[in-house]
Amino acid sequence: MRLKLVCSAILAISSLPTSISAFSPRHHHRTIYASTRLFTSALETLADLTTLSIDSGCIDTVAKYAKTGLITDATTNPLFVSQAGSNGDVRYEEMVMEAVTYAKAKTCAQDGCDLPDNTLNLAVDRLAVNLGKQLTSLVSGRVSTEVDIRLSYNTEASVERARSIIAMYEEMGVSKDRILIKLAGTWEGIQAAKVLEKEGIQCNITLVFSFLQAAAAAQAGAYLISPFPGRILDWHKKQSGKESYPPDADPGVLAVKRMFAYFRKYKYDTICMPASWRPSRGVNVEGGDVDQILALAGVDEMTIPPPLLDSLSSMPSTVVVRKCDAKADAAACTDPDFLLTEDSYKTYWDTDDCGKEKLKEGIDSFTVETEKLIKILIEKF
Structure with missing residues (x-):
């Protein structure tokens, strides 16, 4: 009976207030504008409330927005890396060929032979690092780089690949405090983050669709x-x-607000950075493409793709109203804070249909992109 009550408390989404500020002590790089500054666009006002990251692997696009001073971070994923591998632009082509050369040399792969998995995996990671390094030269904050999505259910292998990625960044002169290692929000991925965080390697738990995943990630640090x-x-x-x-x-929106409120109530330092947006009011409503973004204004951080940044840039500043407030949301939070174990987590997870379905869908989708990239790299070898 007790288990059922606790599970119900975790999985029931409660309404949260719409008056809201969010500040995380981890946001050292965030630009805080003077209160007297006159904002002319929704993007400027939003950037004053929430740290903004650009969700793109396009060098020119990231550079364009980074120059505005409104975007401080960048996120990448297997799709962006795959696009870089097939882009054709000479800058991306150089990244690909360097990754191929590096992987061949490090694994002593021979031309004309079947390529071992470790050679191809290293080339995949090296290309992601090459792209990430370029992005760190454009933004002042952190760049997220994803561990092979196919390792989402393997804690030990995820940890080893993350360490290798960080080592490559450091060889290139990029400090590990500029990088976030992205791991899928499986129990195993979250436990990999727990190990890595203790080593000073900061992690981004992605593909989060459930309060349960968020609570476990915060507890893992x-x-x-x-x-x-x-x-x-x-x-x-x-x-x-x-x-x-x-x-x-x-x-x-309510799911993200609930996660944010839980973090702030129990003083977890974990940053809540929503990604992947849809029009709440439907696709044919003017301005609807940024509905969810505006409804979460004031959350710790957001990562936003270029088309939606463009939309916000064209909107007046008055459409942005603070919707997330650390103190108010913490006070309204009714979720308990109890330690999740692997057994309790998996018991609750079995009842979380949204989380289970969307996590599997996300992992499967990114796996397809990773396999596309491997085929591109094989041709380059």
Whole structure:
């Protein structure tokens, strides 16, 4: 009976207030604008409330937004790395060829022979590091680089690959405090983050669709989580048959607010950085593409793709109103803070249909992109 009550407390999404500030002590690089500054766009106002990251692997696009001073961080994923591998731009081609040469030399791979997995895996990681290094020269904050998504259920292998990625960055002169290692939000991925954080390697737990994942990541000491409000909304729309929600009642928005409130109430340092966005009110509503972003204004951090940054740049500053407040949300949080074990986590996880379905879907999707990249690299070898 007690287990059922605790599980119910974890999985029930409660309404949270819409008045809100968010500040994490980890945001040392964040630019705080003077209160007298006159904001002319929604993007400027949002950047004053929330640390902004750009969700892109395009060098030119990242450079464009980094120059505005509004974007401090960058995130990449297997799709961006795969696109870099097939881009054709000479800058990306040089990154690919360097990765191939590096992997061949490090693993003593011979031309004309079948390529061993360790050679291809090293080339994949090296390309991600080459892209990440370029991005660190453009943004002042951190760049997220993902561990091979195919290792999402293997803690030990994820830890080893993360250490290798960090070592390559350091060989290139990029300090590990500029990098976030991205790990999928499986129990095994979260435990890998627990090991790495103790070694001073900061982690981004991605593909988060559940309060349970967020609580486990915070308890593991993860630097940051990336919940996906857009994909949470997709799941709820499919289940309910509804085509739209008011932004403040959007299930994805409410899920992220709940995670944020839990972190702030129990004084976890873990940063809440939502990613993956959808229009709460539907695709045909003017300005609807940034519904979820505006409904979470004031959360610790956001990573936003270029098209939505463009939308925010074209909107007046008055559309942005603080919606996340650390003190108010902490006071409203009703979730208990109890230690999750592997057994209790998996018991609760079995009841979390949204989390299970969307996590598997996300891992499968990124696995396809990783395999595309490997085929590209084989041709380059």
